[in-house]
Amino acid sequence: MCLGLLLSVSCSVKYLVGVNDINSPRNGLLLFRPIEWSFDNSRAMFVRDEKGNWVYTLLYQGLRNVQLINMFIELEKANKNMEVSRWS
Numbered sequence: 001m002c003l004g005l006l007l008s009v010s011c012s013v014k015y016l017v018g019v020n021d022i023n024s025p026r027n028g029l030l031l032f033r034p035i036e037w038s039f040d041n042s043r044a045m046f047v048r049d050e051k052g053n054w055v056y057t058l059l060y061q062g063l064r065n066v067q068l069i070n071m072f073i074e075l076e077k078a079n080k081n082m083e084v085s086r087w088s
Helices: 002-017 033-040 068-080
Strands: 044-048 054-058
Touching (some): 033 044
16 A cells, blocks of 8 residues: 555656655755745745746745845844844
């Protein structure tokens, strides 16, 4: 049962993303820390547009007017002090 589910998920990922080896280092994406944070914390996602290009899309509109550099500075300060930032 689990193997069948894993195989079906693996086939779906291959179809959706269009890569043969999802774990290949060539599939890595270097992101600016605030963008990485918003993606990891479900505040944004990447979707394909009608031309097949990946587009960064905000899910949490509270970030729309935030300057990325200010968010970066705050996240770095919170990380140094091992605190939770207001973005968490």
